[in-house]
Amino acid sequence: MTTPDITLNSGTTIPQLGLGVWQASGDETEHAVRYALDEAGYRHIDTAAAYGNEDGVGRAVAASAVPREDIFLTTKLWNADHGYEGALQAFDTSLGKLGTDYVDLYLVHWPLQDRDRLLRTWDALEAIAESGRAKAIGVCNFEPHHLQLLVDRGGLLPAVDQVELHPHLPQTEIRAFAQQHGIAVESWSPLGGTSNSGWGPNSKPNTLLTDPIITRIADRHSRSAAQVLIRWHLRSGLIVIPKSVHDHRIAQNIDVFDFELDDLDVSEIDTLANGTRLGMHPDEMNIGAPR
Numbered sequence: 170m171t172t173p174d175i176t177l178n179s180g181t182t183i184p185q186l187g188l189g190v191w192q193a194s195g196d197e198t199e200h201a202v203r204y205a206l207d208e209a210g211y212r213h214i215d216t217a218a219a220y221g222n223e224d225g226v227g228r229a230v231a232a233s234a235v236p237r238e239d240i241f242l243t244t245k246l247w248n249a250d251h252g253y254e255g256a257l258q259a260f261d262t263s264l265g266k267l268g269t270d271y272v273d274l275y276l277v278h279w280p281l282q283d284r285d286r287l288l289r290t291w292d293a294l295e296a297i298a299e300s301g302r303a304k305a306i307g308v309c310n311f312e313p314h315h316l317q318l319l320v321d322r323g324g325l326l327p328a329v330d331q332v333e334l335h336p337h338l339p340q341t342e343i344r345a346f347a348q349q350h351g352i353a354v355e356s357w358s359p360l361g362g363t364s365n366s367g368w369g370p371n372s373k374p375n376t377l378l379t380d381p382i383i384t385r386i387a388d389r390h391s392r393s394a395a396q397v398l399i400r401w402h403l404r405s406g407l408i409v410i411p412k413s414v415h416d417h418r419i420a421q422n423i424d425v426f427d428f429e430l431d432d433l434d435v436s437e438i439d440t441l442a443n444g445t446r447l448g449m450h451p452d453e454m455n456i457g458a459p460r
């Protein structure tokens with residue numbers, strides 16, 4: 170069964186489910202992406218300059234039997250490269266590592282705290298989009314007040330806002346704002362994050378995959394906890410990019426298009442919202458910002 174597409178405000182489409190590769194090494198990424206494309210049926214890969222594995226993605230895409238034009242490829246601009254010239258150069262570097270002459274989606278990884286520089290960064294992304302070398306541009310970790318800056322600026326709006334989003338942190342305000350402005354929302358750490366590493370001052374171990382509410386629903390459907398969580402994102406109209414470097418999990422995470430959650434399942438999952446955040450709050454993040 171194929172992954173449904175979502176149409177972005179750029180006019181292009183994105184497969185609603187993709188493979189995330191945060192915290193995977195270059196070699197792990199190469200294997201995971203190759204398996205995802207050639208064996209498991211994924212057509213959407215999400216990486217970032219900061220993950221240090223764009224080269225692994227590039228090797229897998231080059232070796233894959235799936236043509237480049239059938240793969241939706243996302244990468245992200247790292248904080249140190251904010252600013253007009255910095256963003257243009259970083260984009261070229263990413264294309265080189267990915268071994269491609271365009272990406273499907275180029276995202277600003279964090280808004281950071283310098284509003285003027287953020288607007289210059291967005292000018293660069295707009296120029297990249299106009300050149301056709303990114304089919305769509307967007308942002309990550311933008312709160313409504315960051316999105317409002319781009320609304321006020323005029324010009325291209327982000328196609329996507331990729332934010333930390335899972336049942337503990339359903340991000341209702343961001344979703345409402347994004348919907349009002351035609352911006353698709355994409356969930357990072359959709360399964361509740363890595364098993365125990367986490368990051369940032371608020372980092373927490375993954376408690377969603379073992380949560381009794383989730384595992385009870387999983388048992389009811391004879392599915393895994395991860396599959397239940399992925400269906401929750403899909404049903405909410407979110408784009409979802411679960412990360413795994415293990416073949417059986419990569420396959421399991423896309424094997425979700427032959428069952429549905431019912432209203433009771435969703436109302437139980439919705440009781441898990443408690444504001445737990447795995448990463449930093451976007452208003453606090455300024456790591457690596459240019460001086």
Ligand code: A2P
Binds near residue numbers: 358364396415421422
């Ligand atoms: P691994 O790569 O070792 O499979 P996220 O919420 O950021 O997508 O994090 C997913 C985390 O859950 C990763 O640590 C990943 O580890 C693990 N994971 C991914 N898919 C599954 C699955 N189907 N079952 C259990 N754990 C999973």
